[in-house]
Amino acid sequence: MRTRLLALLAAAAVALTGCTAVEPARSGALTAGLQEPGTLLPADVDDQAGRLVTGALWTPLADYDPASGRLTPRAAESITSPDRVHWTVRLRAGGRFHDGTAVTAKSYVDTWKAVAAENWAATPVLKESLCAKEISAPDPVTIRIDLDRPSGQVPALLSAPGLVPLPASVLASRDWNGFARHPVGNGPFRLENGWLPGTGGKLVRVTPAPGKANEVDLRVGDPVEQYDQVRDGSLDLATSVPGERHEAMHADFADRHTTWPLPEAGYLVFPVRTPRFADATVRHAFALAADREALVNGPLSEQVDPPKALLPPAEAPGERTGTCRPCSFDAAAAKSLLGQSGFAGPSTVYYDTGAGTWTGSLAAGLGGTLGVPVTAQPRPSDGPLDSPSTVDLKANTPSPAELLTGLAAASGYADPGFTQDLAAAESAASPEESGQLYRVAENQLLRDLPVVPLWTGHGHAVWSPRVHDVTATPFADVQLADISV
Structure with missing residues (x-):
């Protein structure tokens, strides 16, 4: 009778105060908030939430750090080549998918054939970057890759999270949508009972580790609400912080928050073959007229940083020497350069779906600084552009070549010296030499400026006091396997 009375009194207290009872945390269990992933098919992931989940479900062949050129084998035991043309990948023995089947060299070869045949985010890694003449599996733990030219970028390309293996069952059925709801990987966690859109899913560690998060309850929700839930103690981890909580984060979570670079950057891309924008002086005027701080603090809601180079930090091969003049805002110099060029407005800035708000803000700022009418318009569905456009580029690999090549192609920029620098960087004998040559190519783009870095x-x-050892990487987001609870 007394026990029942105490329970009734506790329930009444909750009702009177309007509070929600916080469920006690279980040892080894973690609750984590995230936004809805676009897909859980690893070869087609291009968003932060998708990288978080697939990064827990799969183990890549290796991790590659473009700043140092360091390769850290993961599912691979080694990635080697005697001449940078013929490459050999040795897999760690005993790899298994979550369905119990073996992960073999053939798993990778067959998966890569499927990726190359589809129009997925990772497809260009194989068809445009790796460009192998032949990929084979001579035995269960060996992958052989033969190229048509020397390339030292193979380790960086093979570390792409989109090139992880898929089990034979989905490669046979080709039910990609069904697989994305019930993914089967080779990573430290398996997904129990599949993914429920709008709700989330439960990760269970394949091999329990003492002191670590062995179960992760992934909850899809609003970032503002999730931030407040972590602060109030009803959620352990929020994997995004909205702009309206950005300043409060430093006080609310003084030593319990982290920020890391994403493989994503925004640019203003010029149609350099159009006469009005063929003059580099015009392009430099537009570059100096872009108020990046206003974009960061305004429509981009503190989710980005002003650039310090053409390549974002996630792709940068070491530290850049010197400042990036075209990355700065200088209204007087911008107007002076435009006057010297003889450029007369008006101009348009085109944008893709979802970028209208921040592109509109950019266009208004450019027009106000330069003294010419500049308007924002949706990108036309076909035909060449007659004015610059904003582009949000997302990298699939940590190789700088991917973004440098993509930026040149987007603008129609072609220069023999730039092409030679990229080829020399790809075939360089060491990561240090390669990094220096990629910086040379980057500097040429900053000089000729077919594209302007914007963000x-x-x-x-952010996380609760019971959570420790939170780290994150550009291509796998928060490392759930490393978290201690």
Whole structure:
């Protein structure tokens, strides 16, 4: 009778105060908030939430750090080549998918054939970057890759999270949508009972680790609400911080928050073959007229940083020497350069779906600074552009070549010296030499300026006092396997 009375009194207290009872945390269990992933098919992931989940479900062949050129084998035991043309990948023995089947060299070869045949985010890694003449599996733990030219970028390309293996069952059925709801990987966690859109899913560690998060309850929700839930103690981890909580984060979570670079950046891309924008002086005027701080603090809501180089930090091969003059805002110099060029408005800035708000703000700022009418319009569905456009580029690999090549192609920029620098960087004998040559190519783009850097993306996370050892990487987001609870 007394026990029942106490329970009734506790329930009444909750009702009177309007509070929600916080469920006690279980040892080894973690609750984590995230936004809805676009897909859980790893070869087609291009968003932060998708990278978080697939990064827990799969183990890549290796991790590659473009700043140092360091390769850290993961599912691979080694990635080697005697001449940078013929490459050998040795897999760690005993790899298994979550369905119990073996992960073999053939798993990778067959998966890569499927990726190359589809129009997925990772497809260009194989068809445009790797460009192998032949990929084979001579035995269960060996992958052989033969190229048509020397390339030292193979380790960086093979570390792409989109090139992880898929089990034979989905490669046979080709039910990609069904697989994305019930993914089967080779990573430290398996997904129990599949993914429920709008709700989330439960990750269970394949091999329990003492002191670590062995179960992760992934909850899809609003970032503002999730931030407040972590602060109030009803959620352990929020993997995004909205702009309206950005300043409060430093006080609310003084030593319990982190920020990391994302493989994403925004650019203003010029149609350099159009006469009005063929003069580099015009392009430099537009570059100096872009108020990046206003974009960061305004429509981009503190989710990005002003750029310090053409390449974002997630792709940068080491530290850049010197400042990036075209990355700065200088209204007087911008107007002076435009006057010297003889450029007369008006101009348009085109944008893709979802970028209208921040592109509109950019266009208004450019027009006000330069003294010419500049308007924002949706990108036409076909035909060449007659004015610059904003582009949000997302990298699939940590190789700088991917973004440098993509930026040149987007603008129609072609220069023999730039092409030679990229080829020399790809075939360089060491990561240090390669990094220096990629910086040379980057400097040429900053000089000729077919594209203007506007912002670089970053991720945020905040966590409760019971959570420790939170780290994040550009291509796998928060490392759930490393978290201690």
